[in-house]
Amino acid sequence: MIKYALAALAALIIILVVIYTVGYYRATKLPDNRPAVFILQNKNPEKKVVVCIGDSITHGRVSCNYVDILSEKMEGDGFIFVNAGINSELAWNALQRVDEVIRCDPDYITILIGSNDANGSLRDSTARHQMKEMKLPQYPDREWFRKNLSSLCDILRTKTKARIALLSLPPIGEDNNHEAFRRTGEYSAIIKEIAAGKNVSYIPLHExxxxxxxxxxxxxxxxxxxxxxxxxKAIFMNTIMGTSFNDISTTNGFSLMTDYLHLNCKGATMTADLIENFLLQK
Structure with missing residues (x-):
């Protein structure tokens, strides 16, 4: 009896390990159209290169992928999209990867970064976790966010020919009276100030x-x-169970989000539409 119980326990552990491994791989797999891959390809001179910098919302594995939506919508308009989004990153992390963006020789750059900076500023436990997991050199706060995003803009303006646009942040949650929602508004105001000061375009996603x-x-x-x-739970439902981001959103009672931080396809399409408008401006 004990032998069968141990065998069943071992089988259960193996199944859980396999589920975790598959889910983790699917959630963290880097985009196929990431900068490191694009750099090795022969650039089509007839295509305008658009690099989208961001975190998990741009990465598009645990959030509906607005970069893929853009690529599908604008495939015939002479644009090629490079996805420079990586899960969990803050503005400081994006700044460390700026060289690979420059090597893509982009014509346009969009930057949607700061949700994790804003989220980390809300709880000490979140900030401590970010410092450890993302190897941050200091505690995340709004002035450090301002400094890092400003530096990112300065380098890209100096070392590329690209037209640059900063997007304000999607809200954290959908209750506009909640501290987390208001915090993304505060960080979006910083983004708007930087865009004006650096003379780059501003895309009012938060608004x-x-x-x-x-x-x-x-x-x-x-x-x-x-x-x-x-x-x-949302990641498990999508990567393991195959539940769509929209169905997860409905289950969780949201209109644009899947959880408090990531976008369903309505939210991703709204993001793509605003970027499309920027790209088609003369």
């Missing part, structure tokens, strides 16, 4: 989402303080 959500009801099954558990 558009806030307007869209004004008459929507948000009813998530758990509060923001438990957002990590909701995020991991």
């Amino acid at each position: 558009n989402m806030r307007t869209y959500l004004a008459d929507k009801t948000c009813s998530p099954p758990s509060p923001y303080d438990q957002h990590e558990m909701m995020m991991y």
